[in-house]
Amino acid sequence: MCFETLIEQEEMPHHFDIPAVGCPWMWDNLTCWQSAKVGEVVVVNCPELFEFMSPDYGDLCNARCVFLCIAELGKISRNCTEDGWSEPFPHYVDACLFDENTTRPDMYYASVKALYTVGYSTSLVSLTTAMVILCRFRKLHCTRNFIHMNLFVSFILRAISVFIKDGVLYAEEDSNHCFVHTVACKAVMVFFHYCVMSNYFWLFIEGLYLFTLLVETFFPERRYFYWYTIIGWGTPTVCVTVWAVLRLHFDDTGCWDMNDNTALWWVIKGPVVASIMINFVLFIGIIIILVQKLQSPDIGGNESSIYLRLARSTLLLIPLFGIHYTVFAFSPEDVSKRERLVFELGLGSFQGFVVAVLYCFLNGEVQSEIKRKWRSWTVNRYFAVDLKQRHPSLASSGVNGGTQLSILSKSSSQIRMSSLQAETLNLNLPT
Numbered sequence: 560m561c562f563e564t565l566i567e568q569e570e571m572p573h574h575f576d577i578p579a580v581g582c583p584w585m586w587d588n589l590t591c592w593q594s595a596k597v598g599e600v601v602v603v604n605c606p607e608l609f610e611f612m613s614p615d616y617g618d619l620c621n622a623r624c625v626f627l628c629i630a631e632l633g634k635i636s637r638n639c640t641e642d643g644w645s646e647p648f649p650h651y652v653d654a655c656l657f658d659e660n661t662t663r664p665d666m667y668y669a670s671v672k673a674l675y676t677v678g679y680s681t682s683l684v685s686l687t688t689a690m691v692i693l694c695r696f697r698k699l700h701c702t703r704n705f706i707h708m709n710l711f712v713s714f715i716l717r718a719i720s721v722f723i724k725d726g727v728l729y730a731e732e733d734s735n736h737c738f739v740h741t742v743a744c745k746a747v748m749v750f751f752h753y754c755v756m757s758n759y760f761w762l763f764i765e766g767l768y769l770f771t772l773l774v775e776t777f778f779p780e781r782r783y784f785y786w787y788t789i790i791g792w793g794t795p796t797v798c799v800t801v802w803a804v805l806r807l808h809f810d811d812t813g814c815w816d817m818n819d820n821t822a823l824w825w826v827i828k829g830p831v832v833a834s835i836m837i838n839f840v841l842f843i844g845i846i847i848i849l850v851q852k853l854q855s856p857d858i859g860g861n862e863s864s865i866y867l868r869l870a871r872s873t874l875l876l877i878p879l880f881g882i883h884y885t886v887f888a889f890s891p892e893d894v895s896k897r898e899r900l901v902f903e904l905g906l907g908s909f910q911g912f913v914v915a916v917l918y919c920f921l922n923g924e925v926q927s928e929i930k931r932k933w934r935s936w937t938v939n940r941y942f943a944v945d946l947k948q949r950h951p952s953l954a955s956s957g958v959n960g961g962t963q964l965s966i967l968s969k970s971s972s973q974i975r976m977s978s979l980q981a982e983t984l985n986l987n988l989p990t
Contacts, residue, residue, distance in 0.1 A: 582639040595639040678908025679718040689919035702780035714911035720754040756795035762881040763834035
């Protein structure tokens, strides 16, 4: 049928609805592609040939990838561009040919999606709580905690962007989300890339700040914090904007969630990889400085305690610097895809929770402020109850525990002053 159509198209092109600017009918030795206009996406089912190669094809072709649009199983698409038909996406082998001994792709991706949903939800709750604590207590307001707070915000935005992306791409279970190309979908992907990139850069700033603090003797923290803010939020803005403009003009296909054009993708990936590797170098440098300080003769303790403190410091710095991202930093996008997804999305989604626990909930200063606030609240509550029981008239007139506490403090100070004056008079009396 397809060969007949192609032959008739060549002999009598005026009988076919071929666009003036577009892509004609085409046979790629596996599938027949109908004519399309520039910018149009044509989606076809897997050729029947693959049914004989994969015993479980009938079940797998009805499955759908549930995140990141890795492949619409059983579906192949081509984009009609100004230069003609694009390469098929996904490739026939990826979308149509499966090994019956491997795990079902739809079940695997669903499990990973469930894992990172739990991880980002946990991180979102813990980070929001940590932000409230750091904002609430004025004594915790310092440059170091301000940098932590910006890092927490970047983690929060990253989690929110993931939920928004999933809500837009996978709003309907039976929708071909891999081929959605609306403006709203593209805007969501731009916001998603911005949040992820900002998170990487604030991890880099955490490492840069700590390294500078250890190396420089006189460190103008407030002046540096201004530049940290510009780097942390400004650099991702510039990179993502440039990427979006280039993508709009040179690769405006799909929902911008796939990055087949490697050159354009490196506009975002390049700075991210650079920040990861610089952070790794800073991490090594800080470990060397810690070893030198711990081995200093001025620091007491036996050798085992020194190495224990070094190991604890190293483990604390790994989530703060994002050192685990170096594992797949330079690997191609299609290499070790499953392991990469579990590592970066599944386990990486809990990074915000770990950072909030280590650098807020387990922080000694934070715990001291919470205990102080709790003691103050307990004392005020005790005096309020005691005042209400002993002097109902004062309690009804609006005198609270804090007022009574201040009255008691003033009374005690007056008593101490009277006693001091009496002692002074006694000393000046003639004998």
